Amino acid sequence: MKISSHAVARMLGTWQEGPGPAHQRLSDRLRLLILDGRLSLGAALPSERDLAFALGTSRTTVGAAFRTLVEHGYLATQARTRATVRLPDDTTAGHPVRTGTETIDLSFAAPAAPVEILHAAFATALEHLPRHFERHGYDRYGTAELREAVAQWYQRRGLPTDPDHILITNGAQHALALLARLLLSPRDKVLIDHPTYPHAITAFTEARARLLPVAVTSSGWDIEQLHAAGRAANLAYLIPDFHNPTGLYMPTRVRQQLRLACPTVVDETMTDLALDVPSPEPLAVHMPTAISIGSVSKSIWGGLRIGWIRALPSLLERVEQARPATDLGTPVVEQLATAVLLNEHRTQRSDTLQQLRSQRDALRQALTEYLPDVHALQPAGGVTLWATFPEPISSRLAAIAPDHGVTIAAGPRFGIGGAFERNIRLPYTLPSSQLVQAIRRLAQAEQALVHGATGSHSPAPVA
Ligand SMILES: Cc1ncc(COP(=O)(O)O)c(C=O)c1O
Structure with missing residues (x-):
């Protein structure tokens, strides 16, 4: 697949900013795009000349960046053909350098499974499974047991819901992708x-939609801006409950006043992870037309791959009809186990919430100690901190962090047009000792950046 110079320039965003020589910034940023999968393996990059033109830089800069990438195994070149994306032979799980100690992965924001609780739920699920053997097992709405359990979960949260309003999906991402395909036109x-x-x-750009970003700042959502953008939009997508990545939640006052002129998808994936505030009321209590999507990926385990859509039966019928283009239903055993977990109220476990609080505190403490210039909001819930650096170094830091034994998600992944170059997202889903170690490694990476020791792919000392 050939990628145009404009597409690469868009992905690169504000690569020009930050310390160090331009060719190094460019190669670090391209390397990050490759490791992130935004530049896919085998993709053919534009020529040096075209890319230099699109980036408004010299061909020498692009040539030097390409040479660094070739040297380190991220690009393959042949005479008279475009450079293609590859990964170095010694790459482990996408990380270029072995550090001698295991790399700590802060790019995923999801907790490990509650082992005993899951075992017990699957044991019960297996007892219920034979009830389903007489039927074919393809159920595009999901099993009756799980639809009922999800409807009850909404009832407990103060939102009257009938099982007819629920369609089970393979995680919230699947729910989003189904809705994007159904509701959006190019x-x-x-x-x-x-x-x-x-x-x-990704789901919206795959549907070839255009994005209308409305800032979520440290003071939260701006209702005027939301209303104005809502008048211009065909669809809105909001994460009001412990927003990913900031951890903010939309206060009741804003929920009550919100009147968007367009259909609205409300992502409640994090809603059961209220750490410092009471569990938020579903936004659909105040916005009855809202389409809600949910999941047990963060509250129980991502490996279950169970999510859902709550909407009017007329919309769900359209989703059900469109679904076979992508899949034919959700595995039955996982649905039965999730129904058990929801019926036993296992999505809000006080021990897990307590553990997340203490990991969050350990992460914040480590930031204060090792990266004192970094500012991070205190999230009221969810699993991530949104950290802000004084300088726009996020992509370069993410590119070299694996050399120091840690992987992070760079800020621009969470926005469009190269925004958030001063931010990184830090999850607190790992044990505290690993989080502290990860921040120490990140501080080493930051020091290497500041002192211009980037691009050396030799293993850095790891504390
Ligand atoms: C806000 C949000 N929505 C959806 C998802 C996807 O969830 P699932 O694993 O259920 O597909 C995530 C996962 O990180 C998320 O943070």
Whole structure:
């Protein structure tokens, strides 16, 4: 697949900013795009000349950046053909350098499984499974047991819901992708929080929609801006409950006043992870037309791959009809186990919430100690901190962080147009000792950047 110079320039965003020589900034940023999968393996890059023109830089700069990438195994070149994306032979799980100690992965924001609880739920699920053997097992709405359990979960949260209002999906991402395909036409406009969850951006851009970002700042959502953007948008996508990546939640006052003129998808994936505030009321209590999507990926385990859509039966019928283009239903055993977990109220476990609080505190403490210039909001819930550096170094830091034994998600992944170059997202889903170690490594990486010791792919000392 050939990638145009304009597409690469868009992905690169504000690569020109930051310390160090331009060719190094460019190669670090391209390397990050490759490791992130935004430049896919085998993709053919534009010629040096075209890319230099699109970036407004010299061909020498692009040539030097390409040479660094070839040297380190990220690009393959042949005479008279475009450079193609590859990964170095010694890459482990996408990380270029072995550090001698295991790399700590801060690019995923999801907790490990609650082992005993899951075992017990699957044991019960297996007892219930034979009830389903007489039927074919393809159920595009999901099993009756799980639809009922999800409807009850909404009832407990103060939102009357009938099982007819629920369609089970393979995770919230699947729910989002199904809705994007169904509700969007090319060039439609989608209002998004800015920053937002990166795979939502992917789902909307795959549907060839245009994005209308509305800033979510340290003071939260701006209702005037939301209303204005809502008038121009064909669809809105909001994460009001412990927003990914900032951890903010939309206060009741804003929920009550919000009146968007376009259909609105409300992502409640994090809602059961309220750490410092009571669990938020569903936004659909105040906005009855809202289409809600949910999941047990963060509250129980991502490996279950169970999510859902709550909407009017007329919309769900359209989703059900469109679904076979992508899949024919959700595995039955996982649905039965999730129904058990929801019926036993296992999505809000006080021990897990307590553990997340203490990991969050350990992460913040480590930031204060090792990266004192970094500012991070205190998230009221969810699993991530949104950290702000004084300088726009996020992409370069993410590019070299694996050399220091840690992987992070760079800020621009959470926005459009190269925004958030001063931010990184830090999840607190790992044990505290690993989080502290990760921040120490990140501080080493930052020091290497500041002192211009970047691009050396030799293993850095790891504390
Ligand atoms: C806001 C948000 N929505 C959706 C998802 C996807 O969830 P699932 O694993 O259920 O597909 C995530 C996962 O990180 C998320 O943070």
